[in-house]
Amino acid sequence: MTENKTIGILGATGNLGRPAVRTILDTTDYHVLLGGRDQSKLQRLFPHMESRGDYIDVDIYNVEQLHNFCRRCDIVLNCAGPSNHIGDMVASACMEQRIHYVDASGDVHLYNQLQKRHEELQDKQMLWVIGVGAYPGLSEIWTAYIAETLFDKIDHLEVFLAGQGGFSLNAAYDIVCSIEMGGALGMNYCQNGEAQKIQDSSYQHYTLPPPAGERKTYLILNEEFRRIAKHYDMKKAYFYNTYPDQSVLHTFMIIKAMEEYKTEEQKKKSAKILSEQFTRKQQGTDDYTMFHSFATGSKNGQTIKLQANLLYHDNWNLLSGIVAANVARLVLEDDRKVRGCFFAAEGIHVSKMMNLLFEQGIVFAHKHFD
Numbered sequence: 001m002t003e004n005k006t007i008g009i010l011g012a013t014g015n016l017g018r019p020a021v022r023t024i025l026d027t028t029d030y031h032v033l034l035g036g037r038d039q040s041k042l043q044r045l046f047p048h049m050e051s052r053g054d055y056i057d058v059d060i061y062n063v064e065q066l067h068n069f070c071r072r073c074d075i076v077l078n079c080a081g082p083s084n085h086i087g088d089m090v091a092s093a094c095m096e097q098r099i100h101y102v103d104a105s106g107d108v109h110l111y112n113q114l115q116k117r118h119e120e121l122q123d124k125q126m127l128w129v130i131g132v133g134a135y136p137g138l139s140e141i142w143t144a145y146i147a148e149t150l151f152d153k154i155d156h157l158e159v160f161l162a163g164q165g166g167f168s169l170n171a172a173y174d175i176v177c178s179i180e181m182g183g184a185l186g187m188n189y190c191q192n193g194e195a196q197k198i199q200d201s202s203y204q205h206y207t208l209p210p211p212a213g214e215r216k217t218y219l220i221l222n223e224e225f226r227r228i229a230k231h232y233d234m235k236k237a238y239f240y241n242t243y244p245d246q247s248v249l250h251t252f253m254i255i256k257a258m259e260e261y262k263t264e265e266q267k268k269k270s271a272k273i274l275s276e277q278f279t280r281k282q283q284g285t286d287d288y289t290m291f292h293s294f295a296t297g298s299k300n301g302q303t304i305k306l307q308a309n310l311l312y313h314d315n316w317n318l319l320s321g322i323v324a325a326n327v328a329r330l331v332l333e334d335d336r337k338v339r340g341c342f343f344a345a346e347g348i349h350v351s352k353m354m355n356l357l358f359e360q361g362i363v364f365a366h367k368h369f370d
Contacts (some may be wrong), residue, residue: 004031005075005332006072006075007076008017008076010045010090011032011080014081016320016321018045018327020079020321022321023326024098031167032049033047033054035055037059042055067096069261070093073101076099077102078091081105081168081174083105084107091103095117098124101330102128102324102328103128104137108181108223111341117341118341127342128341129341129343129344130342132324134314134320135161136344139225140224141353143157143293144231144232146293148232148235150308151298152194152297152298153233154297155296156295156296157237157238157299160291161241162279163290163316164282164315165315165317166278166315166319169271172272173268179255185221186218186219189221189229189238189239190238193226194226202288205217208242211286211290212288212292216284217241220239227343257271263369289312304368305313305369305370306368309364309366311363322360322362323357326357330348330353330356331348
């Protein structure tokens with residue numbers, strides 16, 4: 001019975017953790033164990049959950065407390081950050097307790113570190129899933145869903161991410177660290193499974209459906225998206241981050257060009273700048289998150305061109321928490337018995353994931369075009 005299973009959540013008071021907890025409480029019967037350094041804050045945020053869960057003192061950097069937390073769970077969902085400070089500490093505790101693990105971080109370097117334990121995870125019948133937010137995470141789940149349900153074969157795909165919502169300092173810190181370590185390739189797309197640099201490096205304008213409207217686009221390729229494009233044998237696949245104006249792009253470029261990440265002080269300063277910039281609201285626009293896609297390919301022997309749109313009427317932090325919660329749920333309910341360490345779209349059942357999101361208010365629409 002599902003009520004006998006326990007989902008442990010670290011970072012429950014954060015921007016991702018709060019919606020993750022609420023999603024699990026609202027949509028499942030699982031028992032919830034919340035770990036944090038301030039139980040009183042947890043109790044204020046999640047009152048009256050005695051019948052569904054417990055609170056426990058956990059400092060992630062305290063090995064004894066962390067292991068005590070993990071041994072009481074069937075799976076741990078880690079929404080705490082910054083990921084570049086935590087590293088594999090929580091995963092290592094889960095390994096010792098032989099339990100499943102889901103990490104909201106999309107850090108490819110963490111994934112590469114945890115991938116070294118892939119065979120051991122298979123032997124111990126454990127599933128670890130990394131990068132389970134809106135981007136990366138849903139960006140690749142969405143791409144896989146389009147490939148699996150709307151096409152037999154995709155020749156050309158373009159995916160645009162647009163949204164409005166802030167970043168916490170921890171999230172911004174991880175972004176700065178990603179810039180330092182080259183976590184994604186700017187001005188690259190995926191061609192036949194491999195990264196390819198475009199010749200024209202100029203930024204483009206694109207008009208997306210409401211509420212996004214006119215956006216500035218920046219082509220970027222992360223490892224998660226490249227792997228999905230390769231898995232589904234797409235000839236060409238492009239992923240664009242989009243922004244309402246050039247200011248955010250300029251900030252990223254300055255941080256990279258001036259190497260404003262060499263010291264801890266520089267990382268914190270750059271993170272603060274990014275966090276403050278993303279907090280600014282586009283006048284007259286409520287928070288939202290959108291994935292918009294164009295694809296050409298074939299279905300049932302016929303050539304088709306398809307436009308698809310995924311819209312969540314709130315910011316990407318809330319959406320990331322919802323995605324993370326549903327991934328944790330599907331890991332516990334896995335009927336394929338997948339075991340090992342995977343990115344989100346590779347470790348769960350894509351169609352089941354999208355159907356859960358549709359039930360929870362994420363709007364999907366698509367149409368053919370000439």
